[in-house]
Amino acid sequence: xxxxxxxxxxxxxxxxxxxxxxxxxxxxxxxxxxxxxxxxxxxxxxxxxxxxxxxxxxxxxxxxxxxxxxxxxxxxxxxxxxxxxxxxxxxxxxxxxxxxxxxxxxxxxxxxxxxxxxxxxxxxxxxxxxxxxxxxxxxxxxxxxxxxxxxxxxxxxxxxxxxxxxxxxxxxxxxxxxxxxxxxxxxxxxxxxxxxxxxxxxxxxxxxxxxxxxxxxxxxx
Amino acid sequence: xxxxxxxxxxxxxxxxxxxxxxxxxxxxxxxxxxxxxxxxxxxxxxxxxxxxxxxxxxxxxxxxxxxxxxxxxxxxxxxxxxxxxxxxxxxxxxxxxxxxxxxxxxxxxxxxxxxxxxxxxxxxxxxxxxxxxxxxxxxxxxxxxxxxxxxxxxxxxxxxxxxxxxxxxxxxxxxxxxxxxxxxxxxxxxxxxxxxxxxxxxxxxxxxxxxxxxxxxxxxxxxxxxxxxxxxxxxxxxxxxxxx
Numbered sequence: 001x002x003x004x005x006x007x008x009x010x011x012x013x014x015x016x017x018x019x020x021x022x023x024x025x026x027x028x029x030x031x032x033x034x035x036x037x038x039x040x041x042x043x044x045x046x047x048x049x050x051x052x053x054x055x056x057x058x059x060x061x062x063x064x065x066x067x068x069x070x071x072x073x074x075x076x077x078x079x080x081x082x083x084x085x086x087x088x089x090x091x092x093x094x095x096x097x098x099x100x101x102x103x104x105x106x107x108x109x110x111x112x113x114x115x116x117x118x119x120x121x122x123x124x125x126x127x128x129x130x131x132x133x134x135x136x137x138x139x140x141x142x143x144x145x146x147x148x149x150x151x152x153x154x155x156x157x158x159x160x161x162x163x164x165x166x167x168x169x170x171x172x173x174x175x176x177x178x179x180x181x182x183x184x185x186x187x188x189x190x191x192x193x194x195x196x197x198x199x200x201x202x203x204x205x206x207x208x209x210x211x212x213x214x215x216x217x218x219x220x221x
Numbered sequence: 222x223x224x225x226x227x228x229x230x231x232x233x234x235x236x237x238x239x240x241x242x243x244x245x246x247x248x249x250x251x252x253x254x255x256x257x258x259x260x261x262x263x264x265x266x267x268x269x270x271x272x273x274x275x276x277x278x279x280x281x282x283x284x285x286x287x288x289x290x291x292x293x294x295x296x297x298x299x300x301x302x303x304x305x306x307x308x309x310x311x312x313x314x315x316x317x318x319x320x321x322x323x324x325x326x327x328x329x330x331x332x333x334x335x336x337x338x339x340x341x342x343x344x345x346x347x348x349x350x351x352x353x354x355x356x357x358x359x360x361x362x363x364x365x366x367x368x369x370x371x372x373x374x375x376x377x378x379x380x381x382x383x384x385x386x387x388x389x390x391x392x393x394x395x396x397x398x399x400x401x402x403x404x405x406x407x408x409x410x411x412x413x414x415x416x417x418x419x420x421x422x423x424x425x426x427x428x429x430x431x432x433x434x435x436x437x438x439x440x441x442x443x444x445x446x447x448x449x450x451x452x453x454x455x456x457x458x459x460x461x462x463x464x465x
Contacts, residue, residue, distance in 0.1 A: 123271050124311035124370075128325040128377050129301040138328060142315045220315055220357035 007187045011194035014181065018174045019202055025095055025173060026160035032099035033159065034152070037106030041114075044107060055107075062104035068165055071097045075169045090171040098162050102155055109155065113148035114140065146218050153210040157203055164199075174198060222247040222413060223268075223381050228277035228288075230260075230267055237263045238274070239437040245381075245430075248411040252424035252445070255434035256460060261417045262308075264434065265383045268415070269305045270296045282380040301329065304377035308386040310366040312358040318345060318369050319354040325376040344372040348402055364395030371402060382406070384416040396420070403427070421464060425449050433457045 043055035062070065075093040079085040088096075117140050125135045167176035174195055182191035228241040237260045245251050253261050267274040268281075273296075274288040281302040286295050304325075313321050322344050326337035345351055348368035358366050367387060374382055384403065388396040400423050406412055407427055418424050424431060425445040433441045433454065441454040452458050 118311075118314075120307060120309050120311035121313060123266075124305075124307065124313065124373075126271050126300065127269050127305040127307075128373065129297055129329040130324075131297065131329075134328045138324060139313060139315070146315070221359055 004187050004190055007185060008190040008194055011178065011181055011191055012198070015174060015177055015195055015198045018172075018177045019198065022160065022163050022174045023202070023206075025091065025098075025163045025166070026156065029095045029098040029102065029159050029163070030156045032095065033102040033106050033155070036099060036103035037110055040103055040107035041110045044111070059104040059107065062101050067097070067101055067162060068168065070101055071165060071169065090166065090169045093169060094163065094166040094171050098159050101162075102159050106152065106155055109148050109151045110144070112151075113144035116147040117143045146221065149214055149217055153207075153214065156210070157206060160203060160206065161199070222249075222282065224280040225268070226278045228264070228267060228274050228279070230263055230272060230274045237437050238267065241277070241437075241439060243432075243439065245413055245415070247413055249429050250407045250414045250416070250427055251430045251432060252428035253415060253417045253432045253434055254419070254421065254424055254460075259435050260437040261434050262385050265305065265385050265415060265417055268381070269303050269383055270300050271305065301377060302379060303381040303383055304374040304379040305383045305385060306367070306370050306374045306387050308389050310358075310363065310370045310390070312366045312369045312373070314358050317355050317357055318350055318361075321358075321369050322372045322376050325373060330378070341372070341376060344375045347375070347405075348372045362395065363391050364398055367391065367399050368402065371399075371406075375406075381413045381415065384414065384418070386417050386419065388418070388420060421449065421461075433460070435460070
């Protein structure tokens with residue numbers, strides 16, 4: 001077996017061009033997941049038993065089925081039932097599935113963050129006469145955000161990695177790009193090594209940036 | 222000025238406050254003493270509606286609330302008549318010293334920012350923390366955090382200041398400084414105060430009146446000299462003996 005150096009190096013420019021797209025998918029999915037997660041958390045703590053039950057089922061489904069199953073059900077299964085879903089593109093299906101999947105986890109992170117705010121902080125807020133809205137804005141949300149930032153960062157990284165599964169439904173992101181290059185030249189080994197390195201570098205860089213943000217955000221701890 | 226009638230509070234089956242009646246006039250400093258776990262803190266927390274009492278009528282500065290019927294909004298208005306200094310300081314961790322002291326004025330009293338800052342700096346000076354205004358609480362000692370707590374409580378501009386064992390969590394060498402500040406507030410600023418404390422000498426010196434609480438009720442009250450030198454109630458005698 002031989003390693004085709006020239007081909008290996010030629011993979012990088014094409015792969016690097018795909019980095020923004022992969023990050024973009026991850027970012028949109030993360031924002032959607034955060035909003036959904038917040039909504040889920042509100043439902044999950046609702047006084048209405050039906051709403052609470054539905055949120056529970058949702059969380060349980062997404063936590064306890066494989067991610068790829070969720071994607072296939074959404075992309076291949078649902079369009080058979082609902083005509084309107086036939087127009088959904090692969091990348092939309094991918095982002096929505098990642099977001100729905102992660103929102104279940106993020107809602108639990110948010111719950112943990114809200115619970116982590118010290119009771120004494122809320123009592124002090126009551127004591128100076130803060131309204132419930134001001135209490136959330138000034139005390140609870142800022143402190144919960146700091147407490148959850150590292151976990152949210154981890155979720156974001158996981159979500160970027162999860163975009164790789166888009167190749168199964170024809171979304172041309174990093175991994176699909178590598179697969180196509182490998183298939184067209186039969187140099188699979190080189191192409192996959194190259195894409196592995198690209199993922200690695202990108203995610204280490206994202207992690208670094210998150211760590212820097214964390215230091216800034218947690219400055220008062 | 223502050224008037225409380227028939228105040229009751231239970232936690233589950235535990236009846237913590239059993240019909241407290243209490244009045245204090247403007248500028249009066251009242252020390253609340255007694256064994257731990259007998260309702261002293263709960264009494265203070267009920268006045269500030271950090272715990273909601275089951276029953277009772279509370280009045281401060283002409284504003285009256287009935288614990289059984291009052292609405293959220295009434296409670297909030299009533300809360301602003303009093304402010305609390307906590308045993309564990311409970312300084313807002315995500316805010317600097319200056320922001321902590323400004324918050325009651327900007328977020329609650331809707332004061333304009335510049336004016337709030339000017340006032341806040343004055344309060345901070347009174348507790349001797351002017352050189353720390355931009356520090357976060359995590360960088361402060363317990364004593365310094367409690368000073369912030371006191372300045373923040375003043376910023377509410379309350380009619381009554383409630384001190385819930387303000388020195389109990391402090392290292393012994395930091396206690397004197399805090400007591401000195403409270404003493405100054407009492408003497409120079411003529412604020413009405415309720416102080417739950419275990420510092421008997423401090424209570425004797427600073428208070429106009431001392432309440433002895435045990436088992437959810439006020440068992441004895443009187444001037445510090447009468448209470449400490451010549452207590453009438455048996456339980457009060459035993460309590461003082463234990464401290465000696």
